Each structure stands twice: as C-alpha cells, then as structure tokens.
Amino acid sequence: MAYFSNKLAFITGGSSGIGLATANLLAAQGCSLVLFARGQKMLDDACKTIKTKMDSTSQKVNAVSMDVADNNDVREKIKVAVEKFGIPDLLINSAGVGCGNYFENISYEQFDRLMKINVYGTRNTISAILPLMKQKGGGHIVNLSSVAGHIGMYGYSLYCTSKYAIVGFSECLRSELKRFKINVTLVCPPEVKTPFVEEEAKTLPPEARVVKNLAGLLTPEQAAQAIVRGITRKKFLVVPGLMAKSLLFWHRISNGAFTRRPGDIIVKFASWKLGKY
Numbered sequence: 001m002a003y004f005s006n007k008l009a010f011i012t013g014g015s016s017g018i019g020l021a022t023a024n025l026l027a028a029q030g031c032s033l034v035l036f037a038r039g040q041k042m043l044d045d046a047c048k049t050i051k052t053k054m055d056s057t058s059q060k061v062n063a064v065s066m067d068v069a070d071n072n073d074v075r076e077k078i079k080v081a082v083e084k085f086g087i088p089d090l091l092i093n094s095a096g097v098g099c100g101n102y103f104e105n106i107s108y109e110q111f112d113r114l115m116k117i118n119v120y121g122t123r124n125t126i127s128a129i130l131p132l133m134k135q136k137g138g139g140h141i142v143n144l145s146s147v148a149g150h151i152g153m154y155g156y157s158l159y160c161t162s163k164y165a166i167v168g169f170s171e172c173l174r175s176e177l178k179r180f181k182i183n184v185t186l187v188c189p190p191e192v193k194t195p196f197v198e199e200e201a202k203t204l205p206p207e208a209r210v211v212k213n214l215a216g217l218l219t220p221e222q223a224a225q226a227i228v229r230g231i232t233r234k235k236f237l238v239v240p241g242l243m244a245k246s247l248l249f250w251h252r253i254s255n256g257a258f259t260r261r262p263g264d265i266i267v268k269f270a271s272w273k274l275g276k277y
C-alpha cells in the first residue's frame, strides 16, 4: 500500500503484542520504524522479525530502549532518535501495562506506577514529539486505550482509570491539533491475546474473567489490521472486532444501562458459583 511508503513511524511498546503486530504490518506496507520499549533483547528480536517483512532496501527499522514513565528519559531518547532517524510521520503509543484486581488489593505504589506508564507515558512521548510534528507540518498520533476506557468493569478500577484518561486526553488532542494537520486516532480494543493478558491473569478476579468474555478476544494481527486501516482512513475512533463494536454501541445508546445491568447479573452469578453468595 503506497500510503506508508517513505513514512517513518515511532512505536512505543513496539517490542511485543499489539505494537509489534502493527510494526510488522506497517513494515510490509513500506514504512520505516523506530521501536521503543525498556527491554533491549525483545527490541532486538522484534527488529530481526520486522526486517524479514520489509520489501524495500530503503526501509529501516531501529530500536531504542526507553522508559515512557520517565519524562527525562523520554525527552533525551526522542531527541537522539529524531537526530538519527528523522521526525516521525506517525507516533503509535502502545506501551502499556495491565492490572486486574480488586481495588482493595491495589497498593498506592501499584496505582502510581501503572498511571505513570499508561497515562504519563503517553503524555511524555506526545509532549516530546508534538513540537517536531508541528515543525514538520503534520503527522498522526495513535493512542492505545481499550474497551475498558469506555466501560467500567469489575476488577478493573486501576486499569479502567488509566484507559478512561487516554480517551479524554485523545478527544482533547484531536480537537487542539486539527489546525496543525496532526490527526489523532484513539484505539479501543477488547481483549487481545498478548503477553499482557498472561501477566494480568495472575491477579484477575474470576468474576472479571467472566465479564471480560462479553467483548470477545482478538489476535494481535487482527487488532493491528484495524489500527492500520484506521490510520489510512484518518479515523478518530477505532474499535477492533465486531463484538467490541456492538458492546460499545449498546453501551453508548443506552447510556450504560444495557451493559451495567447484564454485567451485574453476570458478576452475581459468577460470585454465586464461587460460593460468595
């Protein structure tokens, strides 16, 4: 697809899951990439895989170890990356961590850490790149939220808080950046089969597991296809998957009534099966 030829994308969280699948797809469509994450080994492995997908010798993939939660690290690493590789046309904020647990089991430190990665991390990279995109005369910012950024779910008090913040942040940016020809895309996937889900499962309450099944499960490749399609169509809201789309549709038109009530019934039934009632 010509749309991504000669374009450069910076992808945080590009070493795994949705970020990596999106990087693979963009590489196959002519885009050059710089991946950002903390773990160097996974970044190097991702670069090797991505190189096999590239169809032109002019395309490049590079990796930079960076902690999105650390604003100084972000400023420094983005500056160096831009000097070396250029100003990106596309910034994809996919770095993120999950948390499924009862609110009372979540410490202040855990709450703080997740917010620093999921919310401040997105803020930090955008803040570092935005002036450069404006200088370049345009660009596209893609933020990963979730279905959990629109529907408050049992066992997700911390994660939902972070993803609701990304929805509000993206809505405001969309409006503010339009006149600078910078598009904003907000991506709200349901559950996607990545290492994130395996990590989350360690503390996920069983009732939350049952509720989560309502939105469906996608592969990272399915999520990536929806993201790439959304970018080319300059869509603001991208909800990958039919089940997630219809869940959000009913949630919105009923002002939450069509999702809260069935959700409560499912939680009650699951709790009863667990002997909690």
Ligand SMILES: NC(=O)c1ccc[n+]([C@@H]2O[C@H](COP(=O)([O-])OP(=O)(O)OC[C@H]3O[C@@H](n4cnc5c(N)ncnc54)[C@H](OP(=O)(O)O)[C@@H]3O)[C@@H](O)[C@H]2O)c1
Pocket (backbone or CB within 6 Å): 012, 013, 014, 015, 016, 017, 018, 019, 036, 037, 038, 039, 040, 042, 066, 067, 068, 069, 093, 094, 095, 096, 097, 098, 117, 121, 144, 145, 146, 147, 188, 189, 190, 191, 192, 193, 194, 195, 196, 197
């Ligand atoms: N999987 C799902 O079910 C699902 C559903 C809806 C939305 N999402 C969202 O989609 C995004 C990607 O999730 P995923 O499923 O692809 O997760 P994943 O496979 O666990 O990948 C997460 C990526 O983020 C990086 N990362 C984590 N903390 C970071 C930090 N402090 N600084 C820089 N990089 C960091 C990880 O690398 P390092 O650990 O090496 O840094 C990794 O590359 C997240 O924002 C998530 O909230 C996921």
